[in-house]
Amino acid sequence: MHLDLTQRSDLALQALDVINRADGQTVSGPDIAGVLRISPHYLGTIMGPLTRAGWVRSSTGPTGGYRIAVLLADRSVLDLIEAMEGAVDREICMHGDPMQPVVEACALHEPWTRSRDALLDVLAGTNLGDVLSSSDNTMHNGPHSADPSTGSAR
């Protein structure tokens, strides 16, 4: 059983963080791609699902880019993962024969569903705003985002 996220979900969160920090201003695709250290082309594949799901608004032209369209504190980790990786099909239990009526056939349906719900509950109960504030130090320790105020608190 694979229990891995794709890197796309993590990149999406990083992109949202960059855009969110612009306080409602538009951030250009190349700027975001630069911070994430990915190609603008690949960024397009990350921003596509976020735009379609209404998390950001995109505009074209010389001053175009992406603007935040949601309050991240209102969204959960599960919302983001499902936006990026597709909704979890809660009826399907097994990865296997598409001809098999898995719901009735799977002997492990009940315990597996319970276990899967436990995972989904944690993701649904984890607020993206909290994730971003707790990962602030690790996500923004690169040369792109040196914080001039660090150490000047009195």
Add this chain to the structure above:
Amino acid sequence: MRLELTKKTDLAFQALDVIAASDDDRVSGPVLADSLEITTQYLPHVMAPLTRAGWVSSTSGPKGGYVIEADLAGVTLLDLVEAVEGVFDESRCLHLGPKHDANHHCALHDPWMRARSALLDELDNTKLDDMITVT
């Protein structure tokens, strides 16, 4: 996001269930394959993880077949899933691409690990013994 078991794990569980429920504690390959609605060629693939784990043994010959070898009382659903599908890599978070930076800390690492632990705990709290029909 895919959160699915493989069919092989379900078949392995059904195999244990069929053997445990049999009157003479021994089920021949063809009978077992028939119960699982799979071919006798595929059956060894389903049974291999169970014999490797020492839960089931197989004997050949006219009276041969599969026997439950170990007390399954302490065996959990997590044990079964890991026996069939492999052990989880505790440190891994993301499907990593070729350009992955090993020093990069995934922002979703902590919530994902917490969520994954919740799933694994549920599996580990589910005893096979409570699920199979022992005669």
